Amino acid sequence: MTALTLVRGDITEQSVDAVVNAANSSLLGGGGVDGAIHRRGGxxxxxxxxxxxxxxxxxxxxxxxxxxxxxxxLPARWVIHTVGPAHTEDEDRSPLLASCYRSSLRVADELDAHAVAFPAVSAGVYGWPLDEAARIAVDTVRQTPARVAEVRFVLFDPRAYDAFAARID
Incomplete structure (x- = not known):
């Protein structure tokens, strides 16, 4: 069973096996979490x-x-890059957001990672409402079979932290 933990802080400072990057499709860096990981990781x-x-x-x-x-x-061993969907009212893209978490856990298992830190994928510039992003993230991680011992949600913003805390408690 994967333990879920919650941290308010900077994902680039997490001493874990793998840090998940909310990347853009180019994989060449960007803003938000993506930019921070590329800047700090070098x-x-x-x-x-x-x-x-x-x-x-x-x-x-x-x-x-x-x-x-x-x-x-970074103090992690690997970065797992995943591309979240932009939120839109016109189309239900929640299966794509859930896929980010499932795919990242699959890659973590392939790496034999025991502790993985996730940001709130798509909840920044991609516009996903925090409560919905937290529900999809937590429910997907709970429902995805993985050998990962700990999934740590690392949230920089207090509102994001509160949204995830409501789902984990």
């Missing part, structure tokens, strides 16, 4: 992302999928 992450773009993910990483790279200078 050039090794970007170099591996460029290699992925030159090979298997020439068109970019599809929404809902996940892939791992080194963690560079």
């Amino acid at each position: 050039p090794d992450i970007l170099a591996e992302c460029r290699a992925l773009r030159a090979g298997r993910y020439g068109e970019g990483l599809p929404t809902g999928e996940a892939v791992a790279t080194t963690a560079g200078r």
Whole structure:
């Protein structure tokens, strides 16, 4: 059984086996969590992302999928990059958001990662309402069989922390 924990803080400071990056499809860095991970982790992450773009993910990483790279200078061993969907009122994209968590846990199992830190995927610039993002994240992690011993949701914003805390308690 995977233990769920909650931390208010900076995901780039987590000493875990793998940190999940809420990446954009280019894998080449961006804003928010993605930018923070690339800045703190250093050039090794970007170099591996460029290699992925030159090979298997020439068109970019599809929404809902996940892939791992080194963690560079982060205190983690790996970064698991996943591309969350943008929220829209016109289409139910929640299966894609759930896929981000399932795919990341699958990659974590492939890496034999025991502790994984997740941000609130898609709850920033992609506009996902916090309560719904927290429900999908927590329910998906609880329902996904994985060998991961701990999933740590690391939330920078107090509102995001409160939304996840309401789902975990």
